Amino acid sequence: MPVITLPDGSQRSFAGPVTVAELAADIGPGLAKAAVAARVGDRLVDTSHRLEADAEVAIITARDEDGLEIIRHSTAHLLAQAVKQLFPGAQVTIGPVIEDGFYYDFAFDRAFTPEDLEAIEKRMAELAEADLPVHREVMNRDAAVTFFRGIGEEYKAQIIEEIPADQEISLYGQGEFKDLCRGPHVPRTGLLKAFKLTKVAGAYWRGDARNEQLQRIYGTAWADSKALKAYLRRLEEAEKRDHRRIGRDLELFSxxxxxxxxxxxxxxxxxxxxxxxxxxxxxxxxxxxxxxxxxPHIALEDLWHTSGHTDFYRESMYRPMEEDGQPYQLKPMxxxxxxxxxxxxxxxxxxxxxxxxxxxxxxxxxxxxxxxxxxxxxxxxxxxxxxxxxxxxxxxxxxxxxxxxxxxxxxxxxxxxxxxxxxxxxxxxxxxxxxxxxxxxxxxxxxxxxxxxxxxxxxxxxxxxxxxxxxxxxxxxxxxxxxxxxxxxxxxxxxxxxxxxxxxxxxxxxxxxxxxxxxxxxxxxxxxxxEGRFPAWLAPVQAVALNITDKQADYVDSVAKTLNNQGFRVDADLRNEKIGFKIREHTMQKVPFLLVAGDREKEAGSLAVRSRSGEDLGSMSIDDLGKFLARQVAMRGRSVMED
Structure with missing residues (x-):
């Protein structure tokens, strides 16, 4: 008669073995409906897992960190099932959980299009709506290789062939679809309610450029639509902040x-x-x-044998180079x-x-x-x-x-x-x-x-x-x-x-x-x-001095030189362009401060100062401007002006 101890310390006794699903139902119908898995001791298991002895058990739902990972892994299987239904010639390879989502790699004879992704996502929604039961089965290795090779899944067969012959192979099935996986997985597809396919990219089989090219479909999955919408908003914000685009636009690196x-x-x-x-x-x-x-940047390979890097880190090290009959190694550490x-x-x-x-x-x-x-x-x-x-x-x-x-x-x-x-x-x-x-x-x-x-x-x-x-x-x-x-x-x-x-x-x-x-x-x-709007201490150009007409060119040039001599990074833009054009251009380059001089500023020995957000900071003398910039730099990133 198993006695089950729950996380709150309470216990439930049963006359005989029970499944996790039956335990959840005994606790309450709401939990039974929401359960995606359970933790028995330190081990995650499916809701179909039988509890035959006394155990400490925690029911896992999509609200739990473990539950969310299971939701994402199960959604990767849902993606693969949808792809196989729509594109029977595609072969499935691997589909792991990643931060905030999942991906699945496919071998297919043409590139997936945005329209394909829409169709795949629609089919995934239909499969989720069908609330298909998810079941686990076990095969020996050779039988699993035969099964996957028999349905044309050569990549899966390759993966399984590398598993020791005496190890059990677990498969998870939903409808007509079966996939290799350790699990656990959700008990039914109806628990997969909030997901979105985000992009498709190229990938190599086993991550090696010498192998064949695959297509990787990325997606995200969450406990509910509210969390999904919040994530998609963050994703849009992240796209705006992509360092690769900003780095190119601001000419920072390549x-x-x-x-x-x-x-x-x-x-x-x-x-x-x-x-x-x-x-x-x-x-x-x-x-x-x-x-x-x-x-140095290199050393004799023997050093890395002594340190243990060649034992534990060889795949991340470049091949040794030979010199005077001795192998030298680029340092990884x-x-x-x-x-x-x-x-x-x-x-x-x-x-x-x-x-x-x-x-x-x-x-x-x-x-x-x-x-x-x-x-x-x-x-x-x-x-x-x-x-x-x-x-x-x-x-x-x-x-x-x-x-x-x-x-x-x-x-x-x-x-x-x-x-x-x-x-x-x-x-x-x-x-x-x-x-x-x-x-x-x-x-x-x-x-x-x-x-x-x-x-x-x-x-x-x-x-x-x-x-x-x-x-x-x-x-x-x-x-x-x-x-x-x-x-x-x-x-x-x-x-x-x-x-x-x-x-x-x-x-x-x-x-x-x-x-x-x-x-x-x-x-x-x-x-x-x-988002490329660096605080003044980091900005590559901290300020740009701008003349309105040619009459102020020499003055603006001298101001820039004075400030540069004080240790600031200040450029002078003396081009024969309208002041509005120059302001817009340097604002787009995210320069923290723009220093504008017309006849009045030249006469007074000052500059009109504005921030990159367009805020008018008033006129400042050259001495006051140097003090102002020094204060901004001294704050580093702890307090920057509003953009």
Missing amino acids: IQEDAGGGLVFWHPHGARIRRVMEDYWREQHTRAGYELLFT NCPFHVLVYKDKLRSYRELPMRWAELGTVYRHEMSGALHGLMRVRGFTQDDAHVFCQEEQIEEEVLRVLDLTLEMLGDFGFTQFEVNLSTRPEKAVGSDEIWEKATKALQGALERKGLEFILDAGGGAFYGPKIDLKIEDAIGRKWQCSTIQLDFNLPERFEMEYVAASGERRRPIMIHRALLGSLERFFGILIEHY
Whole structure:
């Protein structure tokens, strides 16, 4: 007689085994109707799952995070079913859940059109309305290969052939459609009520450009139509803020395919912003007690064997290059280089903690299908740093990193965060004792800083626990940028030591930390956060001085030179164009301030100042204008004028 314990602590007893669906019905008809799955202990299961023994059970609905993911996965199957009904010659490949939605890749002999997407979405709605029951069945591997090959699904057969022969294969079916999946899935298609197909794009089979081209249909799914409409509004806003379009319009950067995909070319205006970011980064780190390093871009491949990267990271590394019979490797990480600097001599406990930072360019072999503007590239500069310390210094050093992180992110205009604390996974290096000390140190630093956090049990790296900060941008999207990771692995692999106060040799603790992540990706986030309207301290051109007629040309030119000599980035537009035309053009370029001079301003030694939003800020003398710009720059991203 199973006894089921519910999340509120209440219990229900049954005379014999019951399904999750029957349990939900016993609790109430509303829950029975809304149930999409259940969590039994730590495991997600279908509503058809039988409960045969005592268990802790939580019924999952579309309102739950797990439920929403199941809704999205089930909607991906609904998409595949609709495509197969409308285009029987299409082959299905994979259809995973992604952030805010899902996609499914198809092999088809022609490109899907916008009209096709409309027809597919309409058929999906019809299938949802039909409220088809969804059922799970199990096959052995060879039978599953035979089944999918028999219905012409060669890609599915390839996937299954790579699964061990003794492993059960689960299939989910609805109507005539069956798909390979671990599940769980919704019990019926009628629970899929709020979805939208968003776009179609090219993709390569298994993400490899050497393989055949597929078509990827993207979609989104939500618990209800209200949430869907809110998301679609955010999507429209995100399209307006797309950093690739804004970067092109403002001539900030480009990805030159002639040089290879995923490689960023910083144009003059983008390079100005990068220089400001780098100068600020170095200044802040120097103030925070870091020494700056510069390390090479390549090293002997043996270094990456020692660090373990060739064991765990080979697919993201470029192939070695041969020189004098020895293989050299482009660096995917800066960490081993900092370790070598540490090992250059024997260290004493009196030298610890040691804080070393580097804007180090690294190279990752990303698949072409994964590249995305500045957000996913093959060569990028990490704002990397490593702290080498003793065990008892961990909490204080983590607190220092948090202080610096929050200060810097605030200066860039980010004040809302989601904080995650990730603990020991099943496979890990280091003793239980040091893991417990390290995790407590991270938690202690977060609590001392007054930061609420989400515990990600088992989500740490194999080499240590970590803190991740996700910044929230102007339209509510979260971006993973800052991370603080403790490492017991590299000090062991490289046999790092310091001489303790007792005279014995000990291993230091290594703290990996990045505050911005990579300059390229962070710049892309900044572009979208500000929609290209950078605060004055970051703007590539902080102000443009404009003459109304040729009579003021020399005056305007001298004003621009004076302000530039004061350290501001000011251009002079002396073209023989109407003032309204010039104002519109520089407003479109999102220049923060426009400085206009006619005869009256020239006579008075002043300028009429207006913001890019069109606000009249009045006339200012050159001295007052310099003070005004200095105040705007000093505010950084913490308080900018309304646009």
